[in-house]
Amino acid sequence: MDSGALKKYSALHPKPAGLTLQYGTAGFRAKAEQLDHVMFRMGLLAVLRSKAVVSTIGIMVTASHNPEEDNGVKLVDPLGEMLHPSWEEYATQLANAEEQELEKIITEICQKAAVNQHKDASVFIGRDTRPSSEKLSQSVIDGISLLGGQYHDYGLVTTPQLHYMVCCRNTQGQYGKATLEGYYEKLSKAFMELIKQSPSSGESQRHLKIDCANGIGALKLSEMEPYFPKEVLIHLYNDGTKEKVNHLCGADFVKVHQKPPRGLDMKPNERCCSFDGDADRIVYYYKDATGHFHLIDGDKIATLISIFLKELLAKVGQTLKMAVVQTAYANGSSTRYLEETLKVPVHCVKTGVKHLHHKAQEFDVGVYFEANGHGTVLFSKAAETKIRQLAKEEKDDEKREAAKVLENMIDLINQTVGDAISDMLVIEAILALKGLTVQQWDAVYTDLPNRLLKVEVADRRVIDTTDAERHALTPPGLQEKIDALVKKYKLSRAFVRPSGTEDVVRIYAEADTQENADTLAHEVSLAVYHLAGGKGTPPQP
Numbered sequence: 001m002d003s004g005a006l007k008k009y010s011a012l013h014p015k016p017a018g019l020t021l022q023y024g025t026a027g028f029r030a031k032a033e034q035l036d037h038v039m040f041r042m043g044l045l046a047v048l049r050s051k052a053v054v055s056t057i058g059i060m061v062t063a064s065h066n067p068e069e070d071n072g073v074k075l076v077d078p079l080g081e082m083l084h085p086s087w088e089e090y091a092t093q094l095a096n097a098e099e100q101e102l103e104k105i106i107t108e109i110c111q112k113a114a115v116n117q118h119k120d121a122s123v124f125i126g127r128d129t130r131p132s133s134e135k136l137s138q139s140v141i142d143g144i145s146l147l148g149g150q151y152h153d154y155g156l157v158t159t160p161q162l163h164y165m166v167c168c169r170n171t172q173g174q175y176g177k178a179t180l181e182g183y184y185e186k187l188s189k190a191f192m193e194l195i196k197q198s199p200s201s202g203e204s205q206r207h208l209k210i211d212c213a214n215g216i217g218a219l220k221l222s223e224m225e226p227y228f229p230k231e232v233l234i235h236l237y238n239d240g241t242k243e244k245v246n247h248l249c250g251a252d253f254v255k256v257h258q259k260p261p262r263g264l265d266m267k268p269n270e271r272c273c274s275f276d277g278d279a280d281r282i283v284y285y286y287k288d289a290t291g292h293f294h295l296i297d298g299d300k301i302a303t304l305i306s307i308f309l310k311e312l313l314a315k316v317g318q319t320l321k322m323a324v325v326q327t328a329y330a331n332g333s334s335t336r337y338l339e340e341t342l343k344v345p346v347h348c349v350k351t352g353v354k355h356l357h358h359k360a361q362e363f364d365v366g367v368y369f370e371a372n373g374h375g376t377v378l379f380s381k382a383a384e385t386k387i388r389q390l391a392k393e394e395k396d397d398e399k400r401e402a403a404k405v406l407e408n409m410i411d412l413i414n415q416t417v418g419d420a421i422s423d424m425l426v427i428e429a430i431l432a433l434k435g436l437t438v439q440q441w442d443a444v445y446t447d448l449p450n451r452l453l454k455v456e457v458a459d460r461r462v463i464d465t466t467d468a469e470r471h472a473l474t475p476p477g478l479q480e481k482i483d484a485l486v487k488k489y490k491l492s493r494a495f496v497r498p499s500g501t502e503d504v505v506r507i508y509a510e511a512d513t514q515e516n517a518d519t520l521a522h523e524v525s526l527a528v529y530h531l532a533g534g535k536g537t538p539p540q541p
Helices: 003-012 036-053 085-096 099-112 133-146 159-170 180-196 216-227 251-257 298-316 332-341 353-360 381-393 397-412 420-434 438-442 478-486 514-531
Strands: 028-031 056-061 070-076 122-127 150-156 206-211 232-237 272-275 282-287 293-296 322-327 346-349 365-369 375-379 450-456 464-466 471-474 493-498 504-510
Touching: 003 036, 003 099, 003 133, 028 036, 036 056, 036 070, 036 085, 036 099, 036 122, 036 133, 056 133, 056 159, 070 133, 070 159, 085 099, 122 133, 122 159, 133 150, 150 159, 159 180, 159 420, 180 216, 180 397, 180 420, 206 420, 216 232, 216 420, 251 272, 251 282, 272 420, 282 298, 282 420, 282 438, 293 438, 298 322, 298 332, 298 365, 298 375, 298 397, 298 420, 298 438, 322 332, 322 353, 332 346, 346 353, 353 365, 353 375, 375 381, 375 420, 381 397, 397 420, 450 514, 464 493, 471 478, 471 493, 478 493, 478 514, 493 514, 504 514
Parallel strands: 056 122, 122 150, 206 232, 206 272, 322 346, 322 365
Antiparallel strands: 028 070, 056 070, 272 282, 282 293, 365 375, 450 504, 464 471, 493 504
């Protein structure tokens, strides 16, 4: 490492005085103007990570569902998964180092992580459509080049597309071709194969309105449109030509506010969906004949996919183990339906995609979705091999056909990460194959009324939880208080957890009626305010 060059370049990407950032589940996120030094240093880190694992690493410049003024960066590990936890620690150290300590910290990382400096390094870069993203990805390139890494800049891509490219590259093309065309071809081919089988194929064109959150999704869906079959008619709204990314639109807005996005006119019973700003989340919704808004969130998406896969697995007649992974935020009705009606095991893990992904890897078929619409399906190597073999060699027609459908599902699903485009095509294919309307899908179970609140506290670390965040260990007396409050209402539950990013405590409550859910959430928020050091005035009902 050339210390002179490091000094010179890091001075061109100075760290603002007094700024400390933490690499979390979503990487780094902050106001765009605070991130130049972080981008440069993540370029350095990606080279070190690449040398340590002797594979290509990805860097995505995006702040996902955050406002347009923000930006962020996440690193992608060799199989398209999130950065290894031990390296999150290195990322935080490197981002917060003073300029004169940079060389020392890089040397320490190389020692701790056994980085072989003589190996080649290769990095794939992608970015979203925010005005700040292009300049920031140039800072990433400065960092990569300084340490002699090779890079390929994919320019504007969705986050899941970059994860896909990294996985393709490191599996030597087994997962697919590491190009946008390769991605579009693989998904569209699997999708066409699936809907060929659908009962109503040909008669009705399938209309879908898509809110693209004024983000990258609009750009990539328009590129992909020529690959779609003519039966599928997608109509893009909030395509980024007029408004800011995620402003009053996108999956997060629709989920939180339980109302349609701005800029999309809904007629009764039309199927609509929203992506978020970097297209790794999706939620569906519609308005009924009375004008009432219905949200179909990640829990209901996971349920639809589980119903479909369970039927196919039963037809194939293999003893493949399937499970659904949720967080404590999953609606109680979805958990009950999956366990009691569908008889599929459900596992609850801590909030954060990495925890869901990790747990889903334990099964032959692991379905995971967060209620916010981020999720995917993982197939174990053994399950995939078995399914592909049956699709080729099985003598029994029904079994072979079911295996073929499963094989196409495997190809349509982006197993590296939640992917709004891929998830949308999976959902559209299932609805077509099962001949379901959006209302019939919605009616599979009825969500329990629920309420999310947050309380500002002086220090979020006073709250410590266990049992996948469903039980508060500290401060003393809080859990007992919550238990007593929950007992007052039917079908109720509530939990509290510290935010991963700010000094607030998040509260979730559900009960038999909206009024009861609201009251319970409010009572729990008062308990948190009084027992966990609330700031400002007490929460108002």
